[in-house]
Amino acid sequence: MAKHETPFLDQLESGPWPSFVSDLKQQAEVRAKNEAGVEFQIPVDCVEDLLGVVELSYKHGRTHWKHGGIVGVFGYGGGVIGRYCDQPKLFPGVEHFHTMRVAQPCGKYYTTDYLRSLTKLWDLRGSGITNMHGATGDIIFLGTTTPQLEEVFYELTHNLNQDLGGSGSNLRTPADCLGSSRCEYACYDSNALCHFLTNEYQDELHRPAFPYKFKFKFDACPNGCVASIARSDMSFIGTWKDDIKIDQDAVAKYIANDEAYPANAGAFRGSRDWGPFDINKEVINLCPTKCMWMEGDELKIDNSNCTRCMHCINTMPRALKIGDERGLSILVGAKAPILDGAQMGSLLVPFVEVNPDDDYAAITEIIESIWDWWMEEGKNRERLGELIMRQGFQKLLEVTGIEAQPQHVAYPRTNPYIFWKEDEVEGGWERDVVEYRKHHLR
The missing domain is CATH 3.30.70.2500 (Alpha-Beta Plaits)
Incomplete structure (x- = not known):
């Protein structure tokens, strides 16, 4: 009993x-x-x-x-x-x-x-x-x-050759997807990068010294099986710079409903009869930036407007493949709704090559510059995303030494005023005062 x-x-x-x-x-x-x-x-x-x-x-x-x-x-x-x-x-x-x-x-x-x-x-x-x-x-x-x-x-x-994970105001245990060990879409080796950073930042993981928790998560491709863009202060999402590779013969077989070329690899069409595959209805019209179209019997893609959403590649995996110039994007600031509400990650680095030969120097440099700023300026229990909201994304660009790019713009600015710093204008503010007096004061 x-x-x-x-x-x-x-x-x-x-x-x-x-x-x-x-x-x-x-x-x-x-x-x-x-x-x-x-x-x-x-x-x-x-x-x-x-x-x-x-x-x-x-x-x-x-x-x-x-x-x-x-x-x-x-x-x-x-x-x-x-x-x-x-x-x-x-x-x-x-x-x-x-x-x-x-x-x-x-x-x-x-x-x-x-x-x-x-x-x-x-x-x-x-x-x-x-x-x-x-x-x-x-x-x-x-x-x-x-x-x-x-x-x-x-x-x-x-x-057991095992260690404890992170808890408290420290680096939490990094998490990653299966990556190139099993996935054909992997743009970098997420397992290797996750393992390296876990070992590299053991002190930050085990001895809390941050204003609050900090999470790394690694998605080897834009499908985001770890959902790093929504769940980590710093997410590493695989991407590519060149064009999506197209096999026009395979495209034709998808359109012809060849049994050997099932759309979505047969994963979602088997539960019910969806009728014959329609490339316009199921692929082209669902492209978020409308960067795809049919030109005669050929599929065309304006890769400059592609946002790497992966829908077309997931739907026709034997016809479309990711590019060959691969790396990752770094996004920052995602978190759950504790203080200022839920936040998704904001793009910081559109593309960086993943180079294990130099111990991922391009990536660790960005990580440590952000940590220096956050530990200096962050309030108690303030996540990185909340610090960015409080001090502005431009401040984040300054501390990381990253130049502003169009990809950093979430929406057009609403403030009609532009403020320049002295070192941003050649000659400084004294020259501006002299020029103003010369031409406008009599």
């Missing part, structure tokens, strides 16, 4: 979708039976008490978790999120129930042996509950006691 009655949580199991409540009940039962013969290092009934405290939160309409102080492992300022229950007498198994973040591998590639090692460790020294993956991307270990933190950390770093 369950230790706690959970009528509110039971309702969450009644719907058509899988419920976390069922998973927790199963884990509580496993721990109670101790089927694996494990000598648990934290209370056996911790998951049962977790169900109880969540039920009480539903009943009272408020949380029963409190912030009871800073907790972590020696030498690190992040990686552990302290969790304490405000009803320790009712639920002693979760009196302290800390979360640990484990850095996910690039592209989230795992071996089964590695996953078994993680779960075995957490069954012994934690609740056995994991989250794959948290919003930051990390593997999440949910629930352990303070004495077990150092034990878990030692096992991770010494025997």
